[in-house]
Amino acid sequence: MTLIPPEVLKLLKDGFEIRKFFELVHSFGHGKAIGLEFSDCGEGWVELEMEGRPELVGVPEENIISSGAMISLVDTCAGSALWHKLGKFEPIVTVDLRLDYLRPAFAGETLYARCECYKMTRSIAFVRGIVHTGERDRPVAHVAGTFMRHP
Amino acid sequence: MSGFSPYANLLKLEPRIDEDGVFRIVMPYHEAVMGRPGFLHGGAIAGLLELTAFETLKRALGDENVAMKPVTVTTDFMRGGAHRDTICEAYIERLGRRMANVEAFAWQKERQAPIAAAQINFLLERPHPHVSA
Numbered sequence: 001m002t003l004i005p006p007e008v009l010k011l012l013k014d015g016f017e018i019r020k021f022f023e024l025v026h027s028f029g030h031g032k033a034i035g036l037e038f039s040d041c042g043e044g045w046v047e048l049e050m051e052g053r054p055e056l057v058g059v060p061e062e063n064i065i066s067s068g069a070m071i072s073l074v075d076t077c078a079g080s081a082l083w084h085k086l087g088k089f090e091p092i093v094t095v096d097l098r099l100d101y102l103r104p105a106f107a108g109e110t111l112y113a114r115c116e117c118y119k120m121t122r123s124i125a126f127v128r129g130i131v132h133t134g135e136r137d138r139p140v141a142h143v144a145g146t147f148m149r150h151p
Numbered sequence: 152m153s154g155f156s157p158y159a160n161l162l163k164l165e166p167r168i169d170e171d172g173v174f175r176i177v178m179p180y181h182e183a184v185m186g187r188p189g190f191l192h193g194g195a196i197a198g199l200l201e202l203t204a205f206e207t208l209k210r211a212l213g214d215e216n217v218a219m220k221p222v223t224v225t226t227d228f229m230r231g232g233a234h235r236d237t238i239c240e241a242y243i244e245r246l247g248r249r250m251a252n253v254e255a256f257a258w259q260k261e262r263q264a265p266i267a268a269a270q271i272n273f274l275l276e277r278p279h280p281h282v283s284a
Binding site for chain 1: 156157158159160161162182183184185186192193194195197198199201202220221222223224225226227228231
């Protein structure tokens with residue numbers, strides 16, 4: 001069911017290298033449209049960033065960034081955390097993703113998603129994380145998601 | 152369409168009222184909603200689900216003074232989205248004074264075979280009626 005382009009196939013062969021992967025992500029499609037960038041990573045976790053550009057606004061009266069754009073950021077971050085933990089690229093699909101919105105984020109702020117893959121079975125990976133705007137102790141949203149491996 | 156948010160315009164979302172009188176939003180296939188090659192991006196689908204829930208609730212409330220704030224959004228992805236139009240419809244499960252529970256679902260070929268669904272709980276902030284001049 002997956003059509004894997006040659007650039008990704010190469011990543012698959014070489015092992016998962018997150019910086020290279022994001023050169024690809026922000027070069028086409030939805031990742032390009034919303035401007036996803038790699039920020040940081042550590043053991044089992046990945047942080048991505050997205051500038052709160054005017055075209056990502058969901059509530060124009062108050063300049064609030066749309067939760068849809070935030071879900072895109074989080075979905076990509078959660079999947080990347082999984083590949084990063086595995087150290088290789090493999091096909092996955094999102095089974096479900098939940099966001100709890102703690103406070104709004106505004107246009108002009110930089111949004112960061114920081115997700116950790118905290119449990120992996122043969123079939124399912126469990127991910128949790130937050131969205132913040134620079135201060136991790138004042139998150140915008142809490143995130144929980146599950147992914148299916150080898151769909 | 153005017154009145155839609157910049158993000159909805161980025162997704163090129165098109166509202167419509169079908170012959171059965173139901174409000175639906177269509178997301179045409181285009182480059183900005185593409186995810187991994189051959190499929191729609193899950194985030195773009197989630198954006199469509201959320202906006203459909205939001206607009207359906209706004210129509211049901213019929214009051215511009217009520218602020219609708221999403222508190223939780225849970226999205227289930229059931230099938231990969233192909234390179235074609237995606238149609239979305241929302242159903243209000245409960246509309247209370249302070250909370251509204253809305254479910255949205257999106258499909259491509261058949262309504263019976265959704266590609267994704269979202270459960271969205273909104274906090275409603277109504278203007279205080281008892282404030283006297």
